[in-house]
Amino acid sequence: MKENVVHNSSIKANNYIISSIHxxxxxxxxxxxxxxxxxxxxxxxxxxxxxxxxxxxxxxxxxxxxxxxxxxxxxxxxxxxxxxxxxxxxxxxxxxxxxxxxxxxxxxxxxxxxxxxxxxxxxxxxxxxxxxxxxxxxxxxxxxxxxxxxxxxxxxxxPLERLASAYNDKIVHAWPKSFHDKLGHRIVKKYRKPADKTRTEKYPVFEEFVSYVLDEAKAKRSLDMHxxxxxxxxxxxxxxxxxxxxxxxxxxxxxxxxxxAHLQDIVKPEWKNSGKGTTATVHIISNLYARLNRRQLDGLYDLYKDDFRLFGYSIDSYYDMIDKEKVSSHG
Known part of the structure; x- marks a missing residue:
């Protein structure tokens, strides 16, 4: 196995990366x-x-x-x-x-x-x-x-914050003529209702995107890595x-x-392309999920239920976003 050496550190870098990020x-x-x-x-x-x-x-x-x-x-x-x-x-x-x-x-x-x-x-x-x-x-x-x-x-x-981030990054702000831009056009064509044809958004609105994701999962087709x-x-x-x-x-x-890992002389905690924890980010996420109905939110919980359970996340606050009178039984 080839060994890469970080010259400005005594730390060997074999297999530093096993997984990157999609x-x-x-x-x-x-x-x-x-x-x-x-x-x-x-x-x-x-x-x-x-x-x-x-x-x-x-x-x-x-x-x-x-x-x-x-x-x-x-x-x-x-x-x-x-x-x-x-x-x-x-x-x-x-x-x-x-x-x-x-x-x-x-x-x-x-x-x-x-x-x-x-x-x-x-x-x-x-x-x-x-x-x-x-x-x-x-x-x-x-x-x-x-x-x-x-x-x-x-x-x-x-899981649902991640989904909202993927939607905003890959669908709303897709590069023109990219794979995700073309996917967005297909979603609009399939899921935009006749009464909504006057919408000015060229990209799928969030409820259209969620309908697409849930239908793909129901059909057992491979979902986009994002x-x-x-x-x-x-x-x-x-x-x-x-x-x-x-x-x-x-x-x-x-x-x-x-x-x-004794990496303080090589890397520093630094945020790149992050909307972590800001008031604006929370507001955007709330507005997105307020567009969904309970059936869609139930479907998302079912899709990501193991992600929720393994890492101790709850969906309850998202039900509050769509209707404060409704209470979820999902922990």
Missing amino acids: CIAALRVVMSTSAYPFGDKGYIFENGSREDGLLTREKFMEVNARMEARRDFLKTECSRLGLDTSSHKSNAWECNIFKAASTSWMYNFNLMANYSAAFLDKTKEVPLQLARRKYARPTAEMIKKAQGDSITFLIVRH WTPYTTFCTPCKFNFDVILKFETLDEDQKFLIQL
Whole structure:
């Protein structure tokens, strides 16, 4: 197996990337830490004297406990739902899932591959394609072998927030004449009702997009990687993760991961292409889901139910968006 070396660090980069990101809801990665064995001492903490973006020792231990709880929860739910049995085949180990900090971490991976920040900030090339020039696709056997001296991590996001993000990014703001632009025109043609023909939007409105997604799922056709459930795309119950980051706590979680992997001199917590947690983002999501009826929301829960269950997400607040008089029985 070819070994890439990060020249400005003592950390070996074999199989840094196992998974990149497509529409990211989940990002699965293995980072080699052979220079710093997992669990070894020597972590660097914020010392209060400079803005280094590091966690204090106390906060690091707090986040570490959070990660342990998430690992235990995932393991318990996988067993309860029967998703960890041999009857469930592992999906592709190269697992690229989008809309959950994928752009930010792909930027970091490319920094670790010795692309300069100046180059990455100005290039028009696709970050995933840049990474693929540096990192070979590992086989399942290679990943299992590397796991002993590597840190594995997964990034997840609320399934319906991820869906809204994919809709906004890939459908509303699709590049002209791109695959998703053409898909949008097909959705409008099929799902726009005669009474709505006077609508000015050239792209599908959210309820049209959701109808399309649910019909595709009902017909058992493969869903676009940007909104396919990540429990079927990544099969998280078939892999033991050291760190499970959540989009909702990503600022602290990624600082923890960077310190855990001793990468603070190479990468910095930095947001690329993110609308995380802003009032505007929450408002946009609320307006989108307010357009749906209960049947559509029930359908989305059924589609993403394992994503909800495995990572402790709830759909209840989304039922409040469509009608405050309605209460969901889904946890």
